[in-house]
């Protein structure tokens with residue numbers, strides 16, 4: 001049996017069509033949903049992520065604005081410019097593209113953005129909702145975790161009672177995802193570099209989400225073929241200039257039930273979920 005490929009393309013298409021309709025409905029009321037990305041410096045990876053966000057924004061008919069700041073911007077000037085964006089009623093969603101320059105790292109970046117415009121879902125008031133057990137996907141929750149839930153829902157995966165191993169405990173993926181999965185009644189193991197016997201946990205899992213950042217780390221020896229495990233590969237690594245996940249797809253394809261591709265899996269789900277958050281944020285702001 002060869003693993004089913006859980007491609008993002010049909011999910012993105014479905015969500016995109018819904019967002020185009022909602023964006024048009026807002027425009028007929030005189031409101032163009034508008035996203036602003038704050039970018040500091042010229043990190044090549046950041047420039048490429050920003051281009052993807054811009055393209056998807058424009059594809060649904062929303063407005064995109066880039067607030068490009070120099071590497072040597074002072075923290076005072078940076079704070080002032082972010083606050084101006086918070087106060088600007090024609091901007092509905094703001095993100096600060098990471099990484100920022102060294103002198104800005106001491107700032108509490110997630111909490112600088114108005115929580116109503118925090119489409120990355122990193123503000124304390126937004127992440128707090130995860131702790132209180134929410135399943136409400138219209139809230140501004142972190143995009144990669146929410147995108148993974150959207151993808152699993154699209155492919156009809158019921159999370160209730162499932163044993164799920166999430167590998168990686170970052171603030172942007174592993175931690176919020178483990179909480180969101182638990183809110184959807186899964187039993188979650190949050191693994192990391194100090195986890196002993198990772199293989200044994202994975203062999204018992206119905207679903208494995210890998211957010212490690214090490215190319216081809218998981219091979220067939222990690223999986224129990226009778227479990228038909230669903231593998232969600234968050235990893236974005238490059239080998240010889242080629243994007244690749246944490247999972248060795250060739251090696252595992254005959255021992256797992258389904259897997260997301262890299263590229264074409266979690267990455268596009270993250271981008272479309274950011275744009276979905278922009279539309280939810282705009283709809284809520286105009287309701288007041």
Ligand code: NAP
Pocket residue numbers: 144167168169170172173174191192193194195198211212213214234235236237266267268270
């Ligand atoms: P991160 O901050 O890079 O941290 C990596 C995590 O993996 C840490 O929690 C670390 O454990 C754990 N880890 C490292 N080696 C391990 C091992 N051998 N066994 C088990 N756990 C191990 O995490 P991140 O920011 O979430 O990024 C992870 C990957 O996902 C990267 O490749 C990143 O580019 C990608 N990513 C993709 C998307 C997307 O949209 N597709 C979005 C975000 C991130 P410790 O905590 O113990 O150090």
